[in-house]
Amino acid sequence: MSDSKKATVYVRLKDGVLDPQGVTIHKALMQMGYGDFLAVRSGKFFELEIKGDSADIDRKIDEVCAKLLSNPVIENYTVEKPQ
Amino acid sequence: MKFGVVTFPGANCDYDAYAAVKFVLGEQVEFLWHKSHDLMGSDVVILPGGFAYGDYLRAGAIARFSPIMDKVITFARSGGTVMGICNGFQVLTECGLLPGALIRNRHLRFSCKFVHLRVENNTARFSNACRVGEVLKIPIAHGEGSYYHFDDEVRKLEDNGQVVFRYVDVEGNVTDEANPNGSINNIAGIVNTEGNVLGMMPHPERAVENILGSEDGLRVLESVRSVVTRSNLAGKA
Numbered sequence: 001m002s003d004s005k006k007a008t009v010y011v012r013l014k015d016g017v018l019d020p021q022g023v024t025i026h027k028a029l030m031q032m033g034y035g036d037f038l039a040v041r042s043g044k045f046f047e048l049e050i051k052g053d054s055a056d057i058d059r060k061i062d063e064v065c066a067k068l069l070s071n072p073v074i075e076n077y078t079v080e081k082p083q
Numbered sequence: 084m085k086f087g088v089v090t091f092p093g094a095n096c097d098y099d100a101y102a103a104v105k106f107v108l109g110e111q112v113e114f115l116w117h118k119s120h121d122l123m124g125s126d127v128v129i130l131p132g133g134f135a136y137g138d139y140l141r142a143g144a145i146a147r148f149s150p151i152m153d154k155v156i157t158f159a160r161s162g163g164t165v166m167g168i169c170n171g172f173q174v175l176t177e178c179g180l181l182p183g184a185l186i187r188n189r190h191l192r193f194s195c196k197f198v199h200l201r202v203e204n205n206t207a208r209f210s211n212a213c214r215v216g217e218v219l220k221i222p223i224a225h226g227e228g229s230y231y232h233f234d235d236e237v238r239k240l241e242d243n244g245q246v247v248f249r250y251v252d253v254e255g256n257v258t259d260e261a262n263p264n265g266s267i268n269n270i271a272g273i274v275n276t277e278g279n280v281l282g283m284m285p286h287p288e289r290a291v292e293n294i295l296g297s298e299d300g301l302r303v304l305e306s307v308r309s310v311v312t313r314s315n316l317a318g319k320a
Contacts, residue, residue, distance in 0.1 A: 018189060021187065073233075
């Protein structure tokens, strides 16, 4: 039996930060005939596995998101809490 | 005076920087291993170009937590001269020594070519051997070099004269065509508010002899040398 917990972190570029990857994917969709798709923004997600007995899990997840997983100048993050 | 060049795993311009300082500038230079905690008495620290830690996550994001960076940050905060070139610039923004971020080039391609830079400020310790408005020919080689920051922060950089180099055409005009990566205001290089930390995407160490296509990059290294030598002499007097 595992005593670990999992959390999922989504990192997105902030509004207004150019996402050339999303723009290129969108252009490809247009070329493929999917004219209904108005925009694409790309991002990243991370699955974290955390020791179940570690104290302050939420605080630690926030800490690693702010320190490493995202760059606050250009990105926002959201966390799906451990289950 | 002595330069230190940090070698991160994945750095690929550390030897270029080392050779430019040792054989062209003619100054002492040491490699500083990323796991080391010792700057070896360096007067100037260079964070070279490359793909430190594979540029995983974001360029520079993991390198900034390597042991040597603790020392580099302390050195910079106490007024030490630090220059980040290309990947080194990305490391400096990630660790907070310089404002802003470098994001993916707007055309998504890795760009490797000569560009023209206009010297915007020659009071910086990295550009005092140049004239304001002078155009330097120096190469770039990057995929994530588009300088980005919030509008009001960019305004502060401009108002404080922290923009040292800007991408221009050969005549020195700021144009969109001359902007190789989509950087805000064609920004190619900035200093911190104190003026002792420089980050620039172009590679001055690759333009130090005419056989390389240009020797304009030497002016950046010569600027640093003149300021540091003067302050060393003042310290000993």
